[in-house]
Amino acid sequence: MKRSNVKENYLKAIFSLNGSEEYVSNKLIAESLNISAPSVTDMIGRLVDEKLVESIPYKGVRLTKTGLESAIRVVSKHRITELFLLEVLKYDITQVHKDAETIEHLDSEYFFKKLEELLDYPKFCPHGSIIPTLDNYQEVYRTPLTEYEEGDTLVFRRCIDKPELLDYLQQINLHLNQTIKLTKIDSTNRIFIFSYQDDETGYFSFDMAQLVFFEKA
Known part of the structure; x- marks a missing residue:
């Protein structure tokens, strides 16, 4: 893959993880892109040098104005193409x-x-994310499953388009706009357990739960 394409993929991932407004950890970027943490560290250094992101140790990275503009262009093209x-x-x-x-x-x-x-x-991509413009780029649904509590009834609104996650969602037959109930948060095993479709039970690992976004029903 061309280096410019790799760079765009990083900017796209940071943007999708709300990196236009808050700092995103290298670990979460690695999880989103399904690559190793050392690879992320190396590329983040290059993005900092090009003034596309700003980085704070142990906190993460955030898009600069230039990085945000570049991210919006590639994210918009990606999401329109998906649709x-x-x-x-x-x-x-x-x-x-x-x-x-x-x-x-x-x-x-x-x-x-x-x-x-x-x-x-169109306003939204197939995974519930907005198709951004320079004037309108903030996601509508920004609260991941990890921010909710046991007993909450939630509507599934958006997910990061990570292939493994999309395959899993199809496997368990969970789709956008479906309602779930968060029945248990297993802190020891870092698992979120939920019920849906009357009698089905689903599971998200902690890492995966950071990539799916809900709102209260």
Whole structure:
């Protein structure tokens, strides 16, 4: 993969983890991208040198103004492409992310404007995230499962489009806008247990629970 593409993938991940407003840990970036922590540390150093992110030791990184603008461009292209693949080409939802990862790096503003026009200027991607612009880039749903308490009844609104997570959601048949009840938080084993669809029981690891976003029902 070209280095510029790798850089864009990092900016996209930081943006998706609310890195436009708060500091995001290297660990969470590594979890989102499914890569090793040392690799993240190395790339973050390069992004700092290019003034795309600012970093505070033991706290994490946050996008600079320049980094935010770059992130918005690639995130918007990625999410519009995902929607096109799903709605027009009838991709399976678990497959859209992989091909969108390739298409998003196409350097053609005209192409993506035509996609946006074809889709009637959509506001959200298939995973519940907004399709950002320079004037409107804050996510609507920003509260991960880790912020809720046992007994809360929640509506599933958004997830980070990590392939392993998307596969798991399809496997357990949990989709956006479904309601769950957070029945137990197992702090010892770092597992979130929830019920849904009347009698189904689901589980999220702590790391995965940071990548799924809900609102109270």
